[in-house]
Every structure is written in structure tokens, then in C-alpha cells.
Amino acid sequence: MEKRATIKDVAEAAGVGVATVSRVLSGGSASASTRERVLAVAAQLDYRPSALGRNLRQRRTGGLGLLVPDLTDTFYGQLSEGVLACARSSGEPVVMGSTGGDPEQEAELIGMLLEQSVDRVIAVPSGDAETWAPAVRAGMTVVFADRLPPEAVREEEHDRDPAEHALDDLLLLDGLAARPRVPESAARPLDVPAVLADDRAGIRTAVRYLRGLGHRRIAFLGGPGHDRRAAAFREAVGAPVDEELVVFGTGSRDSAYAAASGLFQSRPDLSAVVAGGNVLGEAAVLAARELDLRVPKDVSLVMYDDVPWAELCAPPLTVIAQPGRDMGYRACELVLREGTRRARSVVLPTELIIRGSCGPRR
Template identity: 55%
Template sequence: MAATIKQVAAAAGVGIATVSRVFSGAGPVSAATRERVLAAARELDYRPSAAARSLKTRRAGGLGLIVPDVTEPFGAALVAGVLDCARSLGEHVLLDASQGDPAREAEIVERMRAQGVGGIIAVPAGDPETWRPVVRAGTTVVFADRALPELPRVPAVLTDDASGVRSLTEYLVGLGHRRIAFLGATGPGRPADARERAFRATLEGLRVPVDEELVVAARPERDSAYAAAAGLLQARADVTAVLAAGHLVGEAAVLVARELDLRVPADVSIAMVDDVAWAELCDPPLTAVARSGHAVGYHACETAAREPSRRAAPGPLLLPTELVIRGSCRPPRGRSVREAGTSRAR
């Protein structure tokens, strides 16, 4: 026989109303109480009635989830995080992929709204006009991994990429690198993203000149990433380190270095943002900034499930990143580790 809300309340040592607030998001519940209720629900295999919640909240229920690509490592982890959170809340999730195309994203959004989802979690493709009417209509929207500056009041859950790039840039400069390439910048005429801005600001703060020829634009696509990496490493033999802004450009940098017979890290150090599985399997393993897609998805789902009055925030929720140091970086040729450390101390 299926567990009841009364049994969950008894197991958690709370009232039935408290259990109802946990699963509906309607009303304040402390973090400790919420976790106790969810743990009791998992233990009893309790499944809230979606039909009953729909009658109470007057919506069809469920969440829409839009990501660019379900096969991309960070996106896949984000989806898993949303699904894990939704399962704990008794919500179902309608998933679709936009392929980063704003027109396709707009079609998906309209279809999800027509199907009556209670809210939409999205990694937005970039066009704020897709989202303005959705927000005006009162549909719950939460952005994940990417925010739109034009819509500052839409809640967003992001990783602190600027902090991660800052730590990585400081690490490379501390090793003695001065000719550091940034691979994966935004294109000409477009504003720099958080990663590029952090790279530039960190070098300037450390009084290391920014060589504009070493800030190379590349789209997050394999062909574009490879072309950008090849053009950089063929044109600038003086580059001692490459900071790749994502795992696709990081992969391209490794491939091109091998094709040019550049030894990593003896000839060029390579590091990247996103600690994907293959980074640790490289020879040598790649230094990387680790970001948790699962945590982004989980927190985005939690945010979408809250009451509107508890959802507003003065800015995006920033989740921490971690610098994972491996064997792909070392001081430039002709410079010892001791010399690099002395320079860093100064």
C-alpha cells in the first residue's frame, strides 16, 4: 500500500500541514525540517499526488526544462540535478533541447506553456524577447548556467566562473607565464563574457600586459574551436600557456598541440574551464576549473518550486568553483619551479 502524507508526518515528527508546505512550496519551512521531511518521504517511498496539487494550485504541474544539448557533459549533469530535485519534490519534468537556437527555443517555450507546465528552467539561448512575454504572463522562469542581463529580475543559478578563471590565471602567472593565450573569447563587436572579463582583469591586476592577439574568439563548436586553436598555436610560437574557456576549446588545444609536436607541459601549458571526465585521462592530466552542473540543476529546480514571494533575489545565486591542479601546467621553459615561486612571492 502506498505511503500517506500522515505517515510521512509521523516519521518526520511534524504536522501534516508542514509536510504539505514542503511538497507544495506554499509557506515557510526551515532547511532542517525540510530535509527531515524529504528523508522520511524517501524512506517511505512517498509519492505526492500530482492531481491533488494541480487542483490546489490551479496549474497543470510539472516543470519544463530547456538545455542546449543533453549530450554535452555540463548540460547532462544539469539535467540530472533537476531530475533528482524534481523527484524529491514529486514533480515531473518535460525536457527538450534548443541546440542554442533562439528560434527553436521560442517554439519549445510556447509548446511547454500550451501544455500547462507550472514553471520553466532554461539555459537561455540568448534572446530576451523569447522570455519577456512569458515573465509578463506570470509563468515561473528560472535561468540556469546563463543569465540574461536584459531580464535582471528572473532568478538565475550560475557557477562563479569569474572566480574560477581568476584562480586559474593567478596560478599560471604564479608559475611564471606571461604570454598566456585565452582561447574561447567572444567575437568582435560583442561584449566580453564573465570568463574573458575575469581573465583580462586578473592580468591587469597582476600588472601583466594583455596581448590582444592572444585573446582568440572561438564558438563552442568543435570545428570553430579547432580552427581557433590551430590558428593561435601556429601563428604564435612564443605562447607558453593556453587558458581554454571551455572543454571544447580545451580539447582542441590538446589535439592541435599534439599535431604540432608541442609537448604538454614542457613546450606549452594547457588548462581549461570545466573538469570533464576526459581531463583526468589525458597524458598528462589537465588542470581545470571544476563546475558542478548537478548542483546548478538541483538549485534551479528548488528555486522554481518556491513561492514567488520567496523566489526574488537581488542577483543570481553563484555556486563555487574549484581549481583542480594536475600535470598539464609547469613553469615556462628555462624557468624552474623555485624561480616561479620566488617571483610569485614578490
């Protein structure tokens, strides 16, 4: 029996990404030449776009999907445990996938889930709103966890600082009105609920704690998906923000280590670091050790995420704990509930757990 063409086959033959094929076939934005090329290839390969959700509800086979950037990350393991526990209690099987933080790989996995008639998905998104819009239009019930997809930049906003977008989102999550820069007609295009931790309160509490210890040159070490945490950090330290002390890695452990090491070496005057996730916290610990920086005598460390190894460090790490398992459980409850796309997002509290990695500025 001849193998049926997939959305990935169409993308490779057309020389475009899977996300582009998905947008074209679902009526989304694309240039005329790209649209014509994709449609021609799809016809040539006799691609039947079941991934676009034709009669998706009627063909539902049960189960739900779970997409995370990295299955080896301890936090995402905790989140996955929560999803699995809730799904198990409801008798729903779970199809898991790792996106590697790559929007194209994420789009491919979304297409695969839809082709398998999995119409409910929990995701820690890597792609932007355009990556997810075709799935939502197809009738897929989506709940985001841990973070929201970045918005595509509108023409009139090219000159805006990305931190301003993230800060507006933080204000909205805290129940406050965003600053009146964007007209109401430019609202978020995806009506998708999310289960998030209160990044703003967590980062703010950590920075206040370090300030209370006398630290003034505090750095933030971030990675993919940490835009809101970086915005919360900038807000907490106040203007003017020393942007040399806000550093991002690309997501891998090697990149996180390079970012931490470069930060320590380029700014020997810094006295404290807030790491935006456990991979970055691990990198900061290793880089400090390699550079003979004593914790907390030479540099104080606060890590976002409480993971088992944090207590085993010497000294144990002060952390901003977020309820990963609860986040996954609540996201699963939302995605299994009818009318989920009309549900409000859930913001869960964080907690600063003080251990031994922070000390007074000497």
C-alpha cells in the first residue's frame, strides 16, 4: 500500500517550513508565490490535509497531547507528571512529544497529533501565535502551560522594546490594565487559556531580598521563553537598567554555561545573579566553580525552579519555587473541560525558599 503524504513531505518538497504549509492550507497569511507553490506541491503529492481538522470532533479517538521543549528538564518532568496524573484519573491516554524549543518541530508535532485525531493538547509553546492559529481554527482544544507564545510583531510596533510587550502581559496577568499603547483592535489573536506561575511576584520578591542584603549590581540569566521573567526583573531593579547584566542563552546546557561564564568574566563587579530556570541555575553554579567564585562570598545566586539537586549544592541554592506538578494537573483539568477556549487563564503562586546561596554584599 502506498504511503500517504504527510505535511512534512509537502514542506520539504515546497522548500518551506511545516508551519508555513499549515498556515497556507488553513487559509492563514503567506505570500502569493509561497501559497501557489505549497498548493501545487500538495496537489502533486495528493496530500489530504486531515491535519487541518476536517470533522475533527466527529473523528475524535480520545486521548490528549502534551508538548514540552525538553523532557530531560526537571521542571518539565514535574509538569508532565501532573498532566499524566490527571489524565490517568480521567482514563485518557497521553501522547507526549519534545519540541526541542524549535517552532518548526513543534508545528510538525501539532500536525502529527491532528492527523491522529488527537484534538486536545497541553503545550509549553515554542512557536508564536501563527504556529498555533491553524490548530485552533481546526477545532483543536489547546491549553498553554508555563508560558504563552510570543506574538508576531505588528508593523506599527517594530520600534517598541520587546520588554514592553512582556511587561504589558505581566500587568494583565496581575489583573492590572496594560499601558494604553496598542489599540483594542490589536488584541491577542488566540483565545487560548494558560496555566502560569506568577513570574512577576516571584522575581520581584527575589530582587527585593537581594537588595535587602545590600546587592546593587544584580544580573539576570535567561533562556527561551523567559521574556516575561526578564521583564519582571527589569521592572524590579528599576530604571535605569544595566542591559549588560541581562543575558540570554539559547536553551542548551552548553549555551547556558557559555552565557553564565561570559557574564561572570565580563562583569566582575556584579554581586548577585537571578537564573531564570534550573538549567541556567546549574550553569551558573558550574561557571562560578570553574572561575573560582565563592558562593555566596563572591556572588549570591537565586534560581527560578526548585529541583531536588538544588538542596544538594554546597551551599544549597535559594530558589523561586513554582508548582510544576500542580501546573500540569490544572492544565489537564482545563483541557478536559468543555468550552475550555473560553476559560480564564490560571496564575499559580510562587514562593521564595531561602537557603545558603545568598549572603550580604561585602
